[in-house]
Amino acid sequence: MLSPTSAAAPAPLLEIRDLHTHFFTPRGVMKAVNGVSLAVRRGEILAVVGESGCGKSVTAMSVLKLIATPPGRIVKGEILFEGRDLVPLTDRAMQEVRGEGIGMIFQEPMTSLNPVLTVGEQIAETLIRHKRLSRREAREKAVDLLDLVGLSDPSRRVGQYPHELSGGMRQRVVIAMAIACDPKLLIADEPTTALDVTVQAQILDLLMEMRDRLGMGLVIITHDLGVVAETADRVAVMYAGRKVEEAGVQELFAQPRHPYTQGLIRATPDGGIAAGPRIAGRRPPRLTEIPGMVPPLDRMPDGCAFAPRCPHAIEACRAAVPPLERAGGTHAVACIRSGETFAHKRVPHAVEAHA
Amino acid sequence: MNGILSFARRFARNRAALAGVLVLLFVGAMALSAPFVYPSDPWDMVTMPFVWPGEDAEVWLGSDMMGRDLASGIFHGAKVSLTIGFVATLLATLFGTLVGALAGYYLGLADTLLMRVTELFQTIPQFIFAIVVVAILTPSVTNVTLAIALVSWPSVARLVRGEVLALREREFVQASRSIGMGDLRIIATQILPNALGPIIVMGSLMVATAILTEAGLAFLGLGDPNVMSWGSIIGAGRDALRSAWYITAIPGFAILLTVLALNLVGEGLNDALNPRLKNR
Amino acid sequence: MTNVLLVNDLVKHFPAGDGRVVHAVDGVSLELDRGETLSLVGESGCGKSTLGKTIMQLHAPTSGSVMVEGREITRLPKRALRTLRRDLQMVFQDPFASLNPRVTVGRALEEPLIVQNQGARKERRERVAWLLEKVGLPADAAGRHPHEFSGGQRQRIGIARALALNPKVIICDEPVSALDVSVRAQVLNLLADLKEEFGLAYLFISHDLSVVEYVSDRVAVMYLGRIVEVARREDLWARPLHPYTRALLDAAPVADPSRRRARRPRLAGEVPSPTNPPSGCRFRTRCPIAIPRCAEEVPHLTDARDRHMVACHRAFEAGTFEGGALAERALAGAPATPRPGGAVASSPRSIATARL
The missing domain is CATH 3.40.50.300 (P-loop containing nucleotide triphosphate hydrolases)
Known part of the structure; x- marks a missing residue:
């Protein structure tokens, strides 16, 4: 296994080593995470x-040990947070880590807020429990936090209930809760998927500003390549429970080496392919498809899980799972043919077509 | 076909429900076989009165105060109880579904009118309402069945209305409208098949209630005087409750077992038809 | 036809x-x-x-x-x-x-x-x-x-x-x-x-x-229930005339990190409730270039040029495409006509001021 951290770099804040999280269901074992290694440094934004x-x-939930057990279980691997392995920790010890070490933001803000408590009470509760603040101090801090995340009139907002706020405001409150105890790492699982475009932009800006101001590590989990391109420093691409490619964001988009990453970028109707005048009524240029679909977790093919959909697959791909190998610098890819196939693969994004 | 198979597999995983089905099959077999096993009229006096169960091999469940064979009464009574239970439920379900579907689909004035009527029916206590209806109509199997159906349709109507209300906004219903499908056809082919699960579950529980209601009416002497049902045996036996409690206990046990079985089946159906529990 | x-x-x-x-x-x-x-x-x-x-x-x-x-x-x-x-x-x-x-x-x-x-x-x-x-x-x-x-x-x-x-x-x-x-x-x-x-x-x-x-x-x-701009695809992306269109295009993430823009000022707030829409132009409560007239008069879709329609009072001020340019300047923090009631996000490049 190749570790993305070289000797020169500072020790990562979070390092996941060979994580396996499986779900044991009546239909069989779902290998949701099957050997994933990731690292995040302080002040870095990693997009998964x-x-x-x-x-x-599931990887994110595993880090916070929020996997429903049963049926889920971390069957193998280490999750090192500031050098300490979280996997063997008790629930009580994990609660400490969750509040003060790692904050989490979920996709749907309403589900992470308690509808019967005011916004201020919810933020204050974390502060009272983890920071041992008095109720009064906690409330003042809550107002400060709401101010920090850009809510107008924070001293009025602390007394409001979640349903009185709009979706964007709720997500700001969730972020305020997540950063209340100054965590060193923030994990955001699809933080803007439920939000509108203009609000998404506000929230992404806010997350990046929090990173800048507080120097946290930030993991953004998303399906949206646009969000990745706008926010990430480094990107890990996952397919069928494994990391198939990792690189700096510029490099990944400019020179994707894994056929799946190449397919994803080319299947996105964005950038060069969409722009430019077209004769009205004519069909737009074809998008490059990735044929077929993701295999079900309980029926993984042998070898490379992407092989059945891959245009470059050969016999050897189906024989063994390709190892993650360094492909120059911090670029790593799990494809045995990346050396041969990558050279002539240029992506249409290289063509700048916008004004 | 696939769906039915997987439904059967999910249902069979529930042992209690399976036991319920066995009990119901047994009771059903009793009802069907009654004319052959006990070809003579259950009202016939065949032996001494007050023969305790096990005393005489000829009348293994004993005899009542008139010397009638209790076993014969239980077998023939099963037929009456099950028939009234199932027919009354069928009628109530059909009528309740019709009312609920129309109210839930059309909303507006139709909904207001239909649901006010439904609520009117629901405000009267079911059993007392049934007594009044039977008392007015004169007791007969048909009238008892009608009375039970009359008091039990409103709950079906409310359930169906709720289901239809949720389903009518679903995209596949809108898709049916966008191809020009008519309202009645949408209700019949798109909406009701998807509401069938809860209706079936409720129906299985309603059969149990109907059997109890019938027994209660018969106990009060409002059963059909010409047929022997479990309730009428209990009603007759209450005079001798102290000296010969088995006369009430045996049909009572038959009712208990059947109602319990129906409830187990109902719950089993609920689990098996509820997609959220599919993978349990 | x-x-x-x-x-x-x-x-x-x-x-x-x-x-x-x-x-x-x-x-x-x-x-x-x-x-x-x-x-x-x-x-x-x-x-x-x-x-x-x-x-x-x-x-x-x-x-x-x-x-x-x-x-x-x-x-x-x-x-x-x-x-x-x-x-x-x-x-x-x-x-x-x-x-x-x-x-x-x-x-x-x-x-x-x-x-x-x-x-x-x-x-x-x-x-x-x-x-x-x-x-x-x-x-x-x-x-x-x-x-x-x-x-x-x-x-x-x-x-x-x-x-x-x-x-x-x-x-x-x-x-x-x-x-x-x-x-x-x-x-x-x-x-x-x-x-x-x-x-x-x-x-x-x-x-x-x-x-x-x-x-x-x-x-x-x-x-909010109205069309604010209609244009051919390439015209809309090249010359958005309505300040909302511009904000929308600006906010949309682009799947190309080489086009990642410096952190831009954002459109503040969220869409108001359609049960009680603002008077006049419905976008005016979030618009960086709103003027008093926008609260009083509903702007109608008007042909700006060659089937490019826009519903904005300021789109035609001082030249054909001035509206778009105005919106850009205002969003960038340059002095714009202050809008009635409510502060304009005027300090440059500050996200914290893009309040709700």
Whole structure:
């Protein structure tokens, strides 16, 4: 296994090593996460990108040990947070980590807020429990936090209930809760998927600003390549429970090496292919499809899970799971043919067509 | 076909429900076989009165105060109880579904009118309402069945209305409208098949209630005087409750077992038809 | 006459339950040419989906007219509407909710033909097989139930159903927003293929600007029940005239890190409630260049140039495209005319001031 951290770089804040999270169901064992290694440094934004069922959310839930057990279980691997392995920790010890070490933001803000408590009470509760603040201090801090995340009139907002706020405001409150105890790492699982475009932009800006101001590490889990391109420093691409490629964001988009990453980028109707005048009524240029669909988790093909959909697949791909190998710099890819096939694969995004 | 098979597999995983089905099959077999096993009229006096169960091999469940064979009464009574239970439920379900579907689909004035009527029926206590109806109509199997159906349709109507209300906004219903499908056809082919699960579950529980109601009416002497049902045996036996409690206990046990079985089946159906529990 | 669909001043109000009225669609006019793709884009609550369903006559319009092939279809008796529906079909958003789980795929595709009395049983079966082939599904799909298919395949079934009656116009309501990226490309390509082969016109409803930019010939931008701008795709992206359009384009993430822009000032706030929309221009409460006139007078869609329509009082100030430029300056923090009531996000590049 190749570790993305070289000796020169500072020790990562979070390092996941060979994580396996499986779900034991009557229909069989679902290998949702099947050997994933990731690392995030302080002040870094790592995007984990993939389609539904690729294991990106389960990876995040595993870090916070929020996997429903049974049926789920971390069967193998280490999750090192500031050098300490979280996997063997008790629930009580994990609660400490969740509040003060790692904050989490979920896709649907309403589900992470308690509808019968005011916004202020919910933020204050975390502060009272983890920071041992008095009720009064906690409330003042709550107002400060709401101010920090850009809510107008924070001293009025602390007394409001979640249903009185709009979707964007709720997500700001969730972020305020997540950063209340100054976590060193923030994990955001599809933080803007439920939001509108203009509000999404506000929230992504806010997350990046929080990173800048507070120096946290930030993991953004998303299916949206647009979100990745706008926010990430580094990107890990997941497919069928494994990381298939990892690189700096510029490099990944400019020179994707895994056929799946190439397919994802080319299947996105964005950038060069969409722009430019077209004769009215004529069909737009074809998007490059990835044929077929993601294999079900309980019926994974042998070898490379992408082989059945891959235009470059050969016999050897089906024989063994390709190892993640370094492909120059911090670029790593799990494809035995990337050396041969990558050279002539240019992506239409390289063509700048916008004004 | 596939759906039915997987439904059967889910249902069979529930042991209690399976036991319920066995009990019901047994009771059904009793009802069907009654004319052959006990070809003579259950009202016939065949032996001494007050023969306790096990005393005489000829009348293994004993005899009542008139010397009638209790076993024969239980077998023939099963037929009456099950028939009234199932027919009354069928009628109530059909009528309740019709009312609920029309109210839930059309909303507006139709909904207001139909649901006010439904509520009117629901405000009267069911059993007392049934007594009044039977008392007015004179007791007969048909009238008892009608009375039970009359008091039990409103709950079906409310259930169906709720289901239809939820389903009518679903995209596949809108898709049917967009191809020009008519309202009645949409209700019949698109909406009701998807509401069938809860209706079936409720129906199985309603059969149990109907059997109890029938027994209650018969106990009060409002059963059909010409047929022997479990309730009428209990009603007759209450005079001798102290000296010969078995006369009430045996049909009572038959009712208990049947109603319990129906409830188990109902719950089993609910689990098996409820898609959220599919993978349990 | 080249338009296949003509919508004139369409209004759809819903009772809000508390006596108030939801102004979901408030006076929308648009036309769709033969073989054209017109996209409706906007954020949730802007009424784009309600507009689609009202055009489709799934909601009875409060007022206004919808003409398909020159024939009025609103307020028709049911029987008369049924035959006219052939020309106008719909593809729904959720591939799981839009197919009846108890009906086989073959039956679902045959239903439109049965309802419309088209063909004998044998011909209908042939048509179903042909439809399945057209959308790239195997022939044996006809005997199976929807739950046996993936999301992408189910969306193909939905498209086949819409295609069954040979429509002129298909309203596509967020047809790919429930699909994964790799499958989305398959469905977008299929829609493009079918459009070319059958000369279909699409009214394409979507919140996803990258998809809209890809599929459209023209784009209509909606905000709170009204269209604020309509233009050819390339004109809209090159010269957005309405400040809302500009903000929308600016906010949409672009899947290309080399085009990552310096952190821009953002449009503040969120869409107000459609039960109580602002007076005058509905965007004025979030608009960086709003003036007192915007609160008093509703701006009407006006042709700025060559079928580029915009509804903004300031779009025509001092030169044709000044409105857009004004909005840009204001968003960038340059001094702009202060808008009434409420502070303008005026300090440059500060996100914290982009308040709600």
